[in-house]
Amino acid sequence: MTTATTTVTGMAVTGTEPAPSSPPAASTLMRLMWLASPALPVGGFSYSEGLEAAVEAGQVHDEASAARWVHDQLRLGLGRADLPLVAQAFGAWQAHDLPRVAALNDWVRCTRESSEFRQQTEQMGRSLHDWLRQRTPGDERVAFLGQLAPAPTWPVAFALAALHAGAAAREALIACAFGWAENMVQAALKAVPLGQSAGQRMLGQAVEAIGPVVDAALATPDDARQAFTPMLAILSAQHEAQYSRLFRS
Template identity: 85%
Template sequence: MPPAALPAPTLLRLMWLASPALPVGGFSYSEGLEAAVDAGRVHDEASAAAWVLDQLKLALGRSELPLLAQAWAAWQQADLPRAAALNDWVRCTRESSEFRQQTEQMGRSLGEWLRQRAPDDERVAFLGRLNPAPTWPVAFALAALLASAPVREALLACAFGWAENMVQAALKAVPLGQSAGQRMLDQAVAAIEPVVDAALAMPDDTRQAFTPMLAIASAQHEAQYSRLFRS
């Protein structure tokens, strides 16, 4: 029997959360991609697609997506200490100043967006009190839960939103044309579902943040002479 379709309001809210138009600033980050372009590691459609797919599988799939699933469960159970511990893990595993600033800025912005829509929800208030700031995957988990989204769909939406932002960054930084961007996004879409399913099955003790080349690219970007993006 096929799974039940999401109710239209839930589906639309998930699309809203995944949209680059969500006012959290995701479009202003390349997550090290711009530095890889500057160094010549990414120079055409094929190398840009490989960079994005590798980052999806090795970074998001092993770190942010499994953590998002665990944060979703913590918010659902109103386990605020668990949500705070997961938030600390994100901050402590960001490998560069830029990556930490990104997750905190986007998390803070999404927290403010949620506060305007659910001002009486204690979980939203707690998110805003996380010190020094809520992080993006922890905030996104709460936003998806408040949209009544199941956890798997929440991860799919988050991964697609990330992929769309990264493809748009590649179009500007390489640069590439719109058709190349659509081909890259098609590859990302095909890869997202198995990455999400693996993330959902990942327990705490196998979640990890270890992407040395990405961390080096981000650190190099901090001192890059000319740049379009904040990371």
């Protein structure tokens, strides 16, 4: 267990071996790259997800500590909560199981451990719904996404966007995880701060970890999905009132 693991949750996690997967078609791959891109107009780049507060507290202070932070948050946060939920929402959208979609959306909102985290998932969910609505105005599932109260959440919206891209579930989760990792590395470059070469090394480490994390998420049943990162929640709550901030709260 690393220091950053204890900082985020105080718990360890196990993974599974990656499953074989056929490569996506070129058009699908490009649409997934679009969804994972920081240029997607959903504002993901404007959040640090507790990292800026961790820098302020001295818990993240160099490349090594920033890399551990991203890696542990990927495994213990995203890999246990958002990625399993994206997989389950993907299946629900595919089956047109709208009550299931609504229940998953409620789970995301109820398990966000700070006001900042809840605002982030709702704001990004609304923005992705607007993007989808302009591209696929006739899809009743997109209309249903916009009707989720009080707002659609990011993982649920991303699952529908990935389905529209023509992706399989595993490809959708890889795109979601990589987009998150790229935003987090960019946040570290600004907040620590770090240089571009350090950022590329950090992103390379995240890329190596994403496959096993995604495969574990795909194998996670409903009753094993969890959102339990108490120290991360405390840092996020502290960030809401942090005196000087680069990132949104």
